[in-house]
Amino acid sequence: MKPTLEQNKLIYIQIAETIESDILKDILLEEEQVPSTNQFAKMLQINPATAAKGVNVLVDEGILYKKRGIGMFVAKGAKEVVLKKRQNTFMTEYLPKVWEEAKVLEISKDELMDMIQKITKEGKE
Known part of the structure; x- marks a missing residue:
């Protein structure tokens, strides 16, 4: 899961879309942990806050959920x-x-x- 960033689209949106695509392709399965915001930040050489914004969009939509102290996971029915x-x-x-x-x-x-x-x-x- 290493997205190629497009210049004309917001980075956090691209992160959210990459996670969504990986869910659709069964690369990420229900109840499976997604990369952390720090992993995204390091992988894409971006600010961790930007990565967190992309992940939080999916949390707000019920696609991901947070396990306190562990990380973000793909929700059932995502x-x-x-x-x-x-x-x-x-x-x-x-x-x-x-x-x-x-x-x-x-x-x-x-x-x-x-x-x-x-x-x-x-x-x-």
Whole structure:
């Protein structure tokens, strides 16, 4: 779990998204300890407070929880929470942009659906 930091996105958001992705990919499992804020800070060469902010976002969302004196852990049901959150983001942020670009390019809904069918078939081969 060593994220590559993007310049145009807040670091603490990238930390939270990295943890979420690792939960979705089953790299981090329920009840498993996540790296400490100090480990994140050392790994990414950032301020520990920034790392803590990223982790605390997930605590506030119920994705992680703290065991006093031990560290942060993945909460039960975290994968489902992250999955629903990401699906909602996909629907509200990504798909509207795709549809707007399709309209600019004069791609009909049917043509767009055909394109999606094509890329999903190619991905299975």
